[in-house]
Amino acid sequence: MKKKILILVIVGMLAMTPVRIGGLNQPFPVYGYIKDSHGNAVVNAAVYIKDVSKSTYMVVYTNSTGYYQANLYNLQNCENGDTINVSCSYNNEINYVLFTLDVTETSKNISFNLIGEPSISDGGAYDITASSAKISVTINDLGGDNYCKVWIEYGITSYGSVTTKQTIYSPSTISFTLNNLKSDTTYHYRIVAQNSRKIAYTSDSSFTTLASLPQVTTLSATGVTYSEATLRGYLNVVGAKNCEVWFVYDTVSHSNWQDYVYSTPHKNLTSPSSFSQIINGLQINTTYHFRAVAKNKAGLTYGIDLTFTTHMVKPSVITKQATNVTSSAATLNGELTDLGGVDSCQVWFEYGTTTSYGSATPAINATSSFSINISNLQPGKTYHFRAVAKNKAGITYGIDMVFTTSTLKANVSTKSINYAIVLNGELTDLGGDTSCQVWFEYGTTTNYGNTTDKIVLNQAGSFSIIVTGLEENRTYHYRAVVENSKGITYGNDMTFRMLSLPSSPVVETMNASIDAINGTATLYGNISSLNGNDYCYAWFEYWKENGEKHVTNVRIINHECILNETINAGIGNHTFQLVAVGSGGVAAYGGLKSFFVSRAYNHAPSIVALYPENGSVAGRNASLGVEVRDADNDSLILSFYWGNGSIIKTIEGYSGIYSIALHNLSYNGYYSWYATVTDGMDTNSTLVMYFWTQKFVTADFYWQPSIVVEGENVSFFDNSTGATSWLWNFGDGNISNESNPSHSFSRQESIL
Template sequence: MRTAIDSADVRTGSWTCLVAVLVLTAAVVPVMGTATAAVVTDSATEGAPSVDTTWADVLNDSAVIVAGNLTALGDATNATVRFEYRQNDSSDAWSTTAAESTGSTGAFRADLAGLEPGTVYAYRAVAETAVGVDRGEARTIETPADRPEATTTGATAVGETEATLGTNVTDLGGEPSAEVWFSYSPTADSEPLSEWTETPTRTVNATGPATRQVTGLEPGTEYEFTSHVRTDREHGLSTGYERFTTASRFAVETGTATDVTETNATLTGEIVAVGDAATATARFEYRRLGTADWTTTEAVDSDSAGRVRTTVDGLEPGTNYEFRIVGEAADGDSAVGAIETVETAADPVVETGGVVSVGEESATVAGELVALGGADAATVAIQYRDAGASTWHETGGETLSTSGTFDASLTGLASGTDYEYRTVVRADGVTETGATATLTTDAATHEPTVDALSGSDDSSPNPHADLAVDWQVSDADGDLSSVAVTIRDGNGRVVASETASVAGESADGSLTETVKHGAGTEYDVALTVTDETGATATDRTTIAA
């Protein structure tokens, strides 16, 4: 909102436009040099228009503005309005302004230019219709004498709370010196309906630039100002309004966290304004959510407003942190941004599963990828070793992009051996393992063997047969259980049988039998060895008696 301030209104002892009523007692003077077809009469003519002379104001030392009010058209539908003017107390003919046509009552005005400075002029409003003419009463206005003049220029050295206002004094009004001062106010956009503030005066002894510093302004605010000039005799004419905006106070703004991993994050912020300073320094403070102490990063220097960033590391995975930007300007101003939060990505998580299957030399075990953490994909595998050993072996990796179960085969194992195994996951440079579990491979199973089986007839020549069977058996597993020997004659009749309990890895024994009148017959000998698992081995031989 622009508020016009006349120098005469704001300083004590200023000149005031004099409006005086000139009472004319003489008859109306005919207007010279005005041609019209209408009969010139006065307002007493019935049906004539009616007009009032109202106000006037100074434009400069050689021009004024005058106003009138057409109060009635009389019997006519249209009228012309104008002003007549001349130096006061002069008998010269009246000068006239250009006539304006109107079809309605109301205010009108005109500028009177080319006047003499420091002179009193009489002026009056005139209305004319086809019916008659009316003249308002004459009034007077005095043009200013030779006045000091100044033109508002602009503001320099604008800071957060101060600025230097400028004007150019072009005329001292014939005096050796003049006083200059300024009025200023926030604009309507910054502070509606604000009050204007005036500076103290300063004396200038020559034309040219003049300035005044103002302080106590609001940062980041638009102001409007104008200048004033006066001498001891006259208030001067000052033209122009200028605007300026104070620098914003030093300010910072916390941004967001980017490139967040399990242990790192890039913190961003902005130096919104450096204020009066040439440079500024920004740092970031961060801490685990819920803790009291801040950790401060190294300084990030900036010679202007703009974005700043820094990367912090050593953070805990899957943890909430809060951070803020802290700035300090070169002139000592400081600012702290709002607190923002960031959560680091969690580490990938795996769990060791159970044994799917196991054999003498291999096993299949399961695992589960519980979470990828902050990664898009992860590689999972199974690590295994002899129970109590220090070195892990690892299966080939499998890449997963979603959580879920998986299994892997362990090969090249030794039978009947205890093993430890666990899951392992790798993602974005992070390696995590699951709990350690155990398994035992199956013991190797070997069938028993008949190492030796022989039979003989040890009888002297007689009708009887003295049969003898000798045997040897073994089992690599050391789990021999029993040996069964059966002797049958040529007719398949069992003539002797025996089952012996055995144990360990090997055993031997014999079976003898005398068969009455058994000479001259071939006998069949069968031996079956059985181990603890039920596995058997059988061998046969014959005895000729």
């Protein structure tokens, strides 16, 4: 029984003995003294002993002498060879020591002083210029460490820049120089000091750099016309927060900018950039001198004197809607929007039934809006027209526009019968057609039943038709009738009564006399007897060579006589006869006679080329214009030819200005042409004229290298087609007129 009890006791003792899992198997004290940065004992401060290798730690506290002690035997999982960190943080000071555990040492003395922030003072900025400043710094205390690094953080709105760091080993006073600063600019800064454990900053301070003189470059003028130009400059250096820039200019050069007569408005710039100003009211064909001027709080500077010369340009003209359009006339309207630098321009219109036009109005002088009336148009036709303007610089054209003449039904009125059975009517309106047919309906009732022959009239006016075979003592109704392309119109019904018919007058057609110089003929006829009539109505009918019939005025004759009428005959064969109707209504014809008119002297027509001017440059759409004159007012045939004799267009007309349009000519083409005019007897021609068409220019440039390094030479190359002159603007005040220039830039650029 005793033996059993003894065994139970032993088992119980074994169960109560703690089992150690990992860690040292022997004590290993770590101890030492911790003082602050001034050498004073750190009392009751926590000291952390950390096994960095196992991420375990323990904490002990210093006593009144700053002494601490810890046993690594109590640090869980701590093993020989682990890295041990002993650290202490107290009163915003800190320090730590690392060592490798070597159990053969049996213990470790780790004593150290805590390290605080360095103490620094800002001595302020001095020796301030437009681009630099110095900062004075005093290092009062290294914070208990044996060194610290010091530098300056600075910038305009934030601390974007830093100086080089200086390493200081003892309290001292040093300085830093800040370079490449912007002039007239406020900079903020703070001083930074850092030792092995702590970093310190001073509060924000500021200084303002001085202003410097601006730098400005005069650039070449652009957009030069007859009355304005764009002056350009580049502000290379502002030199202050802002800078005023402007231009001065004059017709002569001056060494002092204040002597220039004219000055542009001032502009304010805050950074290097280009600037420009449009000036106007300039004189034509005048050389102007100009300079760019810049001014800030530090003073004023100006660029070199450059020049430009104003020149005349072609006018600008627009075609406006036609007005007052009728069946045969219209008013063409246009407007000069720019005279091109002169007081007035010559203007006219080209017009015709196609975009080749073919007709032109006389030229007039204009300064703004203008209108020209045209007539003798065909009714119901669509006409194209465009405005044309000319000054010494050349000719320009407005856009093509159209109008359509109107077409109306003809109007006719029936006149009362004055001459027995000679029926008379009047065509008052052709209705827009070029010709109409007229006749009479007549009979003993308003159903009429009879019609006269139809005659063709090409203009409004009176017409007469003789009716024969009527019965005596009868009342007849009649009315005039007219027909054009739109339909038939009737005149009013009228009546006449036939009495007993007496004999007709006795008449004879006689020979005509000719006035070839004036182109007239006098027709003669003999009324030898009234033959029982109280009077008679007498007139001449005559036909020109083309068959066109004409009638002279009707005259009342109450006695025997020789009758004569003078007519404008024109050249060629003519046929005529005397006609008389007695008061009783019986007509008599004197028989047909003929005569021929030849001109005693023919005036040859003249022709003058108007445009394009010889040797000028025209657009791809141009017009050839001539003026023809004929003293005889003959019908003329006008022909346009290319220089090789091939026909361009033929036009029939009379004295006037004629123009034909040319479309889609080749770029950079050479064209020669001439025109002839003939009246059938004589022919005249212009000189052979020539003009060029504008060149087609394709711009193609490149340069090497594309990213420019300061001071590096850049080569520019032109692969353009059609270019004859060059202007390279390098953006820094330098230009070149060479085709393939090179240039060195003073600062890094990206070329666009």
